[in-house]
Amino acid sequence: MSGIYIHIPFCKQACHYCDFHFSTNLKKKKELVDCLVREIEFRKEELKGDQIETIYFGGGTPSVLTIDELRFLISTIFENYEVVETPEITLEANPDDLISLQDVSCHTERSRSAIEEASGTIFENYQNIGINRLSIGIQSFFEEDLQLMNRAHDFREAEKCIREAKNHFQNISIDLIYCIPGMDDDRWRANIERALSFDIPHISSYALTVEPKTALAAFIKKGMVQDVDDEQAERQFHILQEILEGAGFIHYETSNFGKPSYFSKNNTAYWQGKKYIGIGPSAHSFDGEKRGWNVRNNQKYITAIQSGQVPIEYEELSKTDRYNEYVMTGLRTIWGVSLSKIENDFGSKYREYLEMQSQNHIAKSLLFWDGDTLLATKKGKFLVDGIASDLFMVNLKK
Template sequence: MIFIQEQDLTCSFFIMSGIYIHIPFCKQACHYCDFHFSTSMKKKEEMVCAIAKEIQMRKSEFEKEQVETIYFGGGTPSVLTSVEINFLIAAVYSNYSVIENPEITLEANPDDLSSERIIELSKSKINRLSIGIQSFFEEDLQLMNRAHNSAEAKKCLEEATQYFDNISLDLIYGIPGMSNEKWKQNIETALSFGIPHISSYALTVEPKTALNKLIQTGKIAAPKDEVAQEHFAILVETLEANDFIHYELSNFGKENYFSKNNSAYWLGKKYIGIGPSAHSYDGISRSWNVSNNAIYLKSIQENKLPNETEILSTADRYNEYVMTGLRTIWGVSLDRIKTEFGSEYLEYLNKQTQKFLDDDLVFVENNILKPTPKGKFLTDGIASDFFILN
């Protein structure tokens, strides 16, 4: 088991930090996705140059910190050429202090990972792939409007594991028409490739997505919460039986294969988000870039950062800590609540916790509050009951 000492959880513990780079392009729109992206590649080269410029413009924000992780998210970062990816990594190295052997992750889709591309990437500084499989069944991929097929998913994993040992894959559960047996087959197929990290999410219906429209017009059935809960239980049981550690609500890793980038978010470390719609956090404030490619490009070209900033109140920071803490194996430290936020916050949390203790949804051990196995699927709802509203 991997343990992180309590001192690592404080907001002032900013020895290491991360850089997130949002690549706002996709070949096509998945039916369930509400992230910011464009399916037009016309401005891709211009965007890469603008992102590199923003990296340089913001270097003063990391004067004391070393960069521990670089994460290419999106969108679909694998639509970039290897030259473009290496150019952006070089921009980070040129403007920031980067630790030796940082974790550098590229989100990728199977249809972008040809044999030649995988070999190319293995020769770059990318040392971790996060592959958007979602399902190994053709009908699921078609329902979600994924760009790859089942054969491509399996082939890319077979080849990627020959060149990368640090690979994560994404799976989606709760898909309409997916039986428990079919879901088990998805998990077993993923395990057959020896992948050391799996992220898995329930299919959610967001407004203004194609999925929402298909459901509203009766073309497909809506996902059912009870099915998602059954799938989640199967997921946890199967992966834990195969030596995966359930270290965050949606994330499972073998020992030494937790996502360092995502763990930094959950542990309250400082990070800079680069690119359209990317968010940043420094322990005191949160900022976010404009979710519009044209406005982003124009602003950067005019030497202006296209972002807004919000100073976090004590209640905001408390709420974020409770939410992220409950979602992880590190839990919510009641000692930290008292020392960082004050006795009144601890009293409020203890009061709100009681009914969930009575219902066996949370427990307290060594003054750490955590969800029980029964409460894990309900973590987000439980956490919201602990929030303090400004």
């Protein structure tokens, strides 16, 4: 099974913390969508013989696309690839887009496709073109947090969006951010409890990080906003674990919690090393042996595609690279790192190295063995990226 990721590099406005590739200028949107379609066609041979199990629209903000644009992209995939009978098709969306598209009479200039589909709600129209999973960027239910992050929606729109979405979709995920400056533990608990009140089956949650060249980094440097607090981040991560696991969620990946049968198939495929192609500027691809990444510039991407070229660079992964990636992704999940897989795929030298390097973290109750599988403890899950780096092989290149 394989997947297709489509990067939509547009947003209505820039969040202060975001360093993903996007533009707030939508003038080239139609032209770029046409190029996405062409790239999908150009690259069909890469997944020849593979069934497509997941299609994921990420960004950026994919909900800025019209129904017709989304339909065009999805139909092109079905026409050029072998797709399973019921693929998971996820759309990342912002609450303000979904709410504004519900009331099409108020947004004629940016919602022409929605007006053309005015016989149904935006959620019904999404369903009609095959989208069956929504990932909604809530981030917080508190206005002060949303304003600090420069989110385009307010808390009322967030709550209204979830209520409307639940009338049409079962498979819904929401994003929440913790360690926001000024967010104490009580407000974080209230955020989680508010999310639980909507009976959402999947929650992705991330600590706010300060990325270079973002507005947030500039505000912190100028003293306008307090810096993020590592102790706050760890404390609020464990609060998240405690509340969600107590509510029946499975902490199946460091930043992801799902009810049974509601894990993200798309993201799970990434963590389990399955093949996927990334369509669009800045999108990444993986075929099991090498990684690729498209140019991170909308105009350069458009120019290349229009000339018949896919603007992608590749990196061949050595055995050591693949071992390191397996350790990193495996430790982040409930599936862990299998000693037998290490032995079979990489050899005894790698297995012995993993066993040796893990001993110190096991002694500190950060890792443990379940049979031949190495897993992070509840305490270790917050520190898992640093732990994984200690297990990386850095002295072998073959």
